[in-house]
Amino acid sequence: MKAETALVTICLACLPWGCGMPDSANPGQPGDAADWTPPPLPEASQDLPDPRTLIRRTAEFISTQPEFLLEAVITYGAVQESGQTLHFDAIERVAVRRPDQLAWAVLEDNG
Numbered sequence: 001m002k003a004e005t006a007l008v009t010i011c012l013a014c015l016p017w018g019c020g021m022p023d024s025a026n027p028g029q030p031g032d033a034a035d036w037t038p039p040p041l042p043e044a045s046q047d048l049p050d051p052r053t054l055i056r057r058t059a060e061f062i063s064t065q066p067e068f069l070l071e072a073v074i075t076y077g078a079v080q081e082s083g084q085t086l087h088f089d090a091i092e093r094v095a096v097r098r099p100d101q102l103a104w105a106v107l108e109d110n111g
Contacts, residue, residue: 067097076111 062068074090088111095103 065098067095069093069095071107078111 071091071093074092075087077085077087079085088109090109090111091107093103093105093107095101
């Protein structure tokens with residue numbers, strides 16, 4: 001369960017990079033990443049984007065990057081024999097440099 005939660009959290013943590021941030025391959029152009037601010041959140045009455053579309057766009061964006069770094073806050077629960085659920089948190093950092101470098105560090109874990 002922890003691995004599944006981590007995977008979902010990692011995907012969601014990457015969403016801001018694939019949703020509206022300008023291309024940093026053309027620095028100095030209008031809308032440069034240094035001037036970028038995130039788009040406003042939709043009003044509660046508006047339809048939210050399809051989650052599968054967001055994850056697909058995120059995966060497409062990440063697949064084009066030669067390197068990236070992300071931090072994930074992971075929360076998971078463990079059900080005890082008594083029925084009580086214990087909740088645990090962890091903060092992990094992942095760095096990828098293509099084609100063959102990966103670093104994964106647990107920064108904090110109370111589980």
